[in-house]
Amino acid sequence: MVQLTRIYTRGGDAGETSLGSGARVAKYDRRVAAYGTVDETNAVIGIARLHTTGNEQVDAMLARIQNDLFDLGADLCTPEGNARAAAKQEGALRIVAAQVERLEAEIDAINADLAPLNSFILPGGTAAAAHLHLARTIARRAERLMVELAASEPVNPAALQYINRLSDHFFVLARHLNDGGSADVLWVPGDTR
Numbered sequence: 386m387v388q389l390t391r392i393y394t395r396g397g398d399a400g401e402t403s404l405g406s407g408a409r410v411a412k413y414d415r416r417v418a419a420y421g422t423v424d425e426t427n428a429v430i431g432i433a434r435l436h437t438t439g440n441e442q443v444d445a446m447l448a449r450i451q452n453d454l455f456d457l458g459a460d461l462c463t464p465e466g467n468a469r470a471a472a473k474q475e476g477a478l479r480i481v482a483a484q485v486e487r488l489e490a491e492i493d494a495i496n497a498d499l500a501p502l503n504s505f506i507l508p509g510g511t512a513a514a515a516h517l518h519l520a521r522t523i524a525r526r527a528e529r530l531m532v533e534l535a536a537s538e539p540v541n542p543a544a545l546q547y548i549n550r551l552s553d554h555f556f557v558l559a560r561h562l563n564d565g566g567s568a569d570v571l572w573v574p575g576d577t578r
Contacts, residue, residue, distance in 0.1 A: 405463030405477065415534045420461040422527035423548070426520055427454040433516035443513075443558065446491060450551065453484055457544055461531070465539035480544040488550040495557045500566035506556075509570035510563035517562065521555035524548060 396402070401409045402417060410417060430447050437444045456478055463477040508518030528548045534540055560566045 405459065408464075415530065415537070416461060416464070419527060419530040419534050420458040422523060422530055423454055423458050423461065426523045426527055426551075427451050427458075429516055429520040429523055430454070433513050433520060436511065436513035436516065437562070440562075443562065446558070449487075450554070453480070453547070456480055456484070457547060460541050460544050461534075465541060479541050480547045482543055482546075485543055485546045485550055488547065488554050492550065492554050492557050495554075495561050498565060499557065499560050500569075502566075503571075505572040506560070507570040507572050508559075510559070510568045514559035514562040514568075517555045517559040521552045521559070524552040524555060528552065 397412065400412050402412050403409055404416065430451050434444055434447050434451075437447065457480055459478040460480050508522075509515050528545070531540055531545055531548055535545060560569055563569045
């Protein structure tokens, strides 16, 4: 269990932060940008959940995803192959295949009940769906940052799979919250010319 006794440490006042390995890096480091954007995704889910009251199944899914995103942040915060993390009895916290598989199962179950797509969808509809579309776009940015990081240093492959599936999950869940897709806002190509 994490215990925070002080909220500020002054350790980042000069523009650096500590990774889970103890290494100090610039706050603009690729790794920090990646897990910071994962945290941003999580914050938007918190807002979306304000609009899912009464839908316990959806709220439970989003609560699990929020917890997973803290796991993902911890995974990204500790570089692969880190000796300090390996020395700990439990090792570094990593995203695992079961988390990816759960997302896939939820995507398939939600998508099975949705109206077929005949157009691209504009972000909108219900407040919950609109916030999930925002979460989807932030998750895609997190994915781009993670892929960029993976081009220069090792990143857990399951973490990359998880973030890729997550944006798909948000898409189908937003459609579900838009009355099964019937309240989706459809793109009409060239309509505003």
